[in-house]
Amino acid sequence: MKIAKKSAAAKRGARAGVDIATTKPGTPGGVFMRQFWICAHRSEDLTAGRAKPIKIMSENFTLYRGASGKAHCIDSACPHRLAQMHLGWVEGDDIRCVYHGWKFDGSGQCVEQPAEEAGFARKVRIRAYPCEEYLGMIWVYFGEGAPPGFPPFPRRETPGLVQTWNVEQVPCNYLQSFENSMDEVHVAFTHAPGGSHANLSRDLPIISAREEDWGLLRFGARATGKVRQTLHYAPNVTRVIVPPVAGMEGVGGWPEIYFSFTPVDDENHVWFITSHVEVEGEALEAYRAQREKYERQLAGAKTSVALANELMAGEHYYADVRHPDLAIVQDIAVQAGQGRIADRGRERLGRSDAGIIAWRKILTRELKLIAAGKKPKAWKSPPAEVVPTLGF
Numbered sequence: 001m002k003i004a005k006k007s008a009a010a011k012r013g014a015r016a017g018v019d020i021a022t023t024k025p026g027t028p029g030g031v032f033m034r035q036f037w038i039c040a041h042r043s044e045d046l047t048a049g050r051a052k053p054i055k056i057m058s059e060n061f062t063l064y065r066g067a068s069g070k071a072h073c074i075d076s077a078c079p080h081r082l083a084q085m086h087l088g089w090v091e092g093d094d095i096r097c098v099y100h101g102w103k104f105d106g107s108g109q110c111v112e113q114p115a116e117e118a119g120f121a122r123k124v125r126i127r128a129y130p131c132e133e134y135l136g137m138i139w140v141y142f143g144e145g146a147p148p149g150f151p152p153f154p155r156r157e158t159p160g161l162v163q164t165w166n167v168e169q170v171p172c173n174y175l176q177s178f179e180n181s182m183d184e185v186h187v188a189f190t191h192a193p194g195g196s197h198a199n200l201s202r203d204l205p206i207i208s209a210r211e212e213d214w215g216l217l218r219f220g221a222r223a224t225g226k227v228r229q230t231l232h233y234a235p236n237v238t239r240v241i242v243p244p245v246a247g248m249e250g251v252g253g254w255p256e257i258y259f260s261f262t263p264v265d266d267e268n269h270v271w272f273i274t275s276h277v278e279v280e281g282e283a284l285e286a287y288r289a290q291r292e293k294y295e296r297q298l299a300g301a302k303t304s305v306a307l308a309n310e311l312m313a314g315e316h317y318y319a320d321v322r323h324p325d326l327a328i329v330q331d332i333a334v335q336a337g338q339g340r341i342a343d344r345g346r347e348r349l350g351r352s353d354a355g356i357i358a359w360r361k362i363l364t365r366e367l368k369l370i371a372a373g374k375k376p377k378a379w380k381s382p383p384a385e386v387v388p389t390l391g392f
């Protein structure tokens with residue numbers, strides 16, 4: 001296993017002995033992440049017959065959707081003279097480079113070279129990565145060998161409405177957002193108590209967490225004795241039940257959300273969010289109509305990241321964005337405000353950070369094993385019966 005030289009970020013994280021924030025190829029963190037399916041794109045944003053560039057974990061790729069509807073992910077550079085493949089033409093489920101017309105099939109095999117001798121094409125491949133779709137998202141396996149089972153989580157059998165949310169690119173390392181999702185206490189302070197958040201902030205939960213063979217199971221215990229259970233699937237997905245946004249209360253139940261925090265590079269990541277609300281029949285129609293109204297209201301507004309940047313620059317008071325609908329803005333401002341790569345050596349963690357502490361321990365252990373060339377943990381597919389609970 002080839003391990004790259006330590007980056008500046010690695011030196012900053014030296015207290016832990018390994019750089020838990022980086023996902024660059026060849027680093028222990030990069031090797032760790034590439035053991036899993038990674039959420040790479042929203043399905044509806046990739047049209048059949050089109051190719052586009054994506055950057056994931058500091059590497060560039062081409063993503064395209066063939067005529068069959070199947071999504072394909074290949075290296076960004078053509079193996080001939082390195083032209084960008086996303087400039088090319090999608091032909092059926094193949095893609096043809098725009099520079100000299102070399103054509104590759106969905107498996108990455110070169111199948112045509114207009115100006116070359118017969119027999120050369122079969123010796124040429126572009127690397128292709130396994131690609132599947134679930135939860136309205138395209139998932140790619142960037143690792144070596146066969147991918148783990150798909151989908152990465154138990155397939156939902158319950159009826160309901162599945163919706164994908166706006167895709168947001170957040171200007172900081174992915175681990176800050178994943179850690180934030182393990183921090184239930186911040187909800188009472190960051191997200192404006194009152195309205196639909198009233199229950200959450202009535203009393204603060206005592207946090208605990210348990211390592212599972214699929215990730216981390218976290219508990220938030222209230223004084224009432226009720227426990228909210230949240231799932232953190234390795235390496236970067238949180239599955240949680242959250243309150244409805246303002247205006248959506250009473251239309252359906254509380255949505256269950258799958259958050260994927262996908263690294264673009266070490267200083268940026270993307271939020272891919274799918275929600276599932278158990279509504280059927282007339283209730284489903286009422287929910288859909290209300291949600292569309294809500295989305296129309298937001299349509300003219302600035303992006304969450306733009307608003308969060310202005311908040312961080314002091315151009316608004318935090319009080320101005322203290323509305324439950326702006327939870328994403330509030331989260332981005334808090335997390336990106338920690339710095340592009342938070343200096344964890346300067347933190348003072350407490351009892352309420354039990355989830356974060358547990359995940360960092362797992363990550364540190366795994367990255368040390370990888371750095372030492374030892375066998376990391378054999379992660380398993382999560383069982384269907386472990387689900388998030390509301391805890392009220």
Ligand code: FES
Pocket residue numbers: 078079080081082083097098099100101102
């Ligand atoms: S660079 Fe792609 S065909 Fe020449």
Ligand SMILES: [Fe+2]
Pocket residue numbers: 180186187190191327331
């Ligand atoms: Fe939050």
